[in-house]
Amino acid sequence: MSDVPNMAPPDGRPRIQSLEEFSAEVMPLLGPAVTSKVGGRFIHDIISIKPKRDWLLKGVLLASTFSLVVGPAGCGKSFLTLDLIMTMALAVVNQTAPREWFGRRIKPCGIVYIAAEGQEDFVIRMHAWMQSHGVPPDTRLPVFLIPTVIDLRTGDAATKVLIEEAKAVAAVMRAEFHCEVGMIVVDTFNRALAGGDDSKPEHVGALIKNCTTIREALSTAVLAIHHTVKSGGRMDPRGHGSIRADNDAEIFVNPAQDGAPNDWRVTRNKAGPAGDRHEFRLRPIEVGRDDNGDPITSCFVAPGAMESSAEGHDMRDAAAAADTKKPFMTADGRLILSGRLTIVMRALHSVIEASGEYPPADVPVPHGRRATTYKSWLDEIVSKMPGDDREGKVFRDRCRKARDAAAERLVNKGVIGMHDDWIWRTGRKVAMVDHPEKEAAPDVTPAKVNENLIEEDSGDMPF
Numbered sequence: 001m002s003d004v005p006n007m008a009p010p011d012g013r014p015r016i017q018s019l020e021e022f023s024a025e026v027m028p029l030l031g032p033a034v035t036s037k038v039g040g041r042f043i044h045d046i047i048s049i050k051p052k053r054d055w056l057l058k059g060v061l062l063a064s065t066f067s068l069v070v071g072p073a074g075c076g077k078s079f080l081t082l083d084l085i086m087t088m089a090l091a092v093v094n095q096t097a098p099r100e101w102f103g104r105r106i107k108p109c110g111i112v113y114i115a116a117e118g119q120e121d122f123v124i125r126m127h128a129w130m131q132s133h134g135v136p137p138d139t140r141l142p143v144f145l146i147p148t149v150i151d152l153r154t155g156d157a158a159t160k161v162l163i164e165e166a167k168a169v170a171a172v173m174r175a176e177f178h179c180e181v182g183m184i185v186v187d188t189f190n191r192a193l194a195g196g197d198d199s200k201p202e203h204v205g206a207l208i209k210n211c212t213t214i215r216e217a218l219s220t221a222v223l224a225i226h227h228t229v230k231s232g233g234r235m236d237p238r239g240h241g242s243i244r245a246d247n248d249a250e251i252f253v254n255p256a257q258d259g260a261p262n263d264w265r266v267t268r269n270k271a272g273p274a275g276d277r278h279e280f281r282l283r284p285i286e287v288g289r290d291d292n293g294d295p296i297t298s299c300f301v302a303p304g305a306m307e308s309s310a311e312g313h314d315m316r317d318a319a320a321a322a323d324t325k326k327p328f329m330t331a332d333g334r335l336i337l338s339g340r341l342t343i344v345m346r347a348l349h350s351v352i353e354a355s356g357e358y359p360p361a362d363v364p365v366p367h368g369r370r371a372t373t374y375k376s377w378l379d380e381i382v383s384k385m386p387g388d389d390r391e392g393k394v395f396r397d398r399c400r401k402a403r404d405a406a407a408e409r410l411v412n413k414g415v416i417g418m419h420d421d422w423i424w425r426t427g428r429k430v431a432m433v434d435h436p437e438k439e440a441a442p443d444v445t446p447a448k449v450n451e452n453l454i455e456e457d458s459g460d461m462p463f
Helices: 019-030 077-093 119-132 157-176 201-218 318-324 339-355 374-384 393-412
Strands: 055-057 066-071 110-115 143-146 181-187 221-227 249-254 262-269 277-289 295-303 371-373 416-419 422-425
Touching: 066 077, 066 201, 077 110, 077 119, 077 143, 077 181, 077 221, 077 249, 077 295, 110 119, 110 157, 119 277, 119 295, 143 157, 157 181, 157 201, 181 201, 201 221, 277 393, 295 393, 339 371, 339 374, 339 393, 339 422, 371 374, 374 393, 393 416
Parallel strands: 066 221, 066 249, 110 143, 110 181, 181 221
Antiparallel strands: 249 262, 262 277, 277 295, 371 422, 416 422
């Protein structure tokens, strides 16, 4: 006798059933079923789904993941992150903009950037990036700045506020830019701890839990900027081991040193290979003038292979330049500058030696190095440059122009570092500046400058 229920009515006409009635009669014949409350499914039910990867940065950063950009102070990690997110945002509104970053495909998307260290530096860096890339300052971009600390450690109240705000931002981005929020940047991991300790597992665990809540609620990636451990040149994120264990990808940023450029590499990647290394320079640019008429400067990222500048000067790795331009290096590896640049460099060296100081903690000066200000450097240049009217405004203006023109070239060659109003030496040795007791003072009379030493001199040097 069949177990199939007799669904025909007595008069032989088809009987119309509701879906609920049909299910109640048929489902028992199919055997037991699982109704998962956590999204579970049997593998044979999902094996037909085609494998895919939703990359934000091809081979490195996936959508809806938690990743880190790490490095020591002064390595350029915030500049590098800004360069990435601005490239992604510009690609949304400009169809001719690059769809690659350091040779890797990017996904155009909107960005929410939590600048927990304040708005001022971020805005200056934004100006530098847009100016250096030829983007008009009135261009509307899908980048939303949150210029304050969001406490991602203490409970989930701030996390809920962030999620609701990000949803509102996403709605605007969809309406105006026809894009989704693809990434939320937390700058920095330590500030988001809101007074917590990155070595305590309970503090780190709470932050990562909240980042997971953000990712799942918004279907967006979270990228946090963090410091590395201070000892031994290690590439590990500072703090408890769960910081590394619980992230999906990790980019390590190495500072420029001994003439070599900055570089970044993938040191951890759950979804792809690690180990890629890419060189870049932090190139200075003036974005305005302050109330005293002194330049407001910042930097932008120039990939290591780029060989262009406003003056047409070489931007290659200084180590490679040493091999191809041996006349500009001493036998012991010190860089030879033109007589005019040497005067400016000696002024910087002298003022740092005499009155250099350790700048505030937010200035990315390498550990143990002293720095000076633009004004102090200018005062020293005025005292060293040849001329008769040292107290006159015209002479001081000429010295200011010499300082500004020299600063960009010295940064490009890895000789000095700059941040806001602070300047410091990177440690690269310069002929006739380091070990000056063994060398003659530079003669800046144009007729006496060796033709082999005038690489940096061009019409915009005022002396």
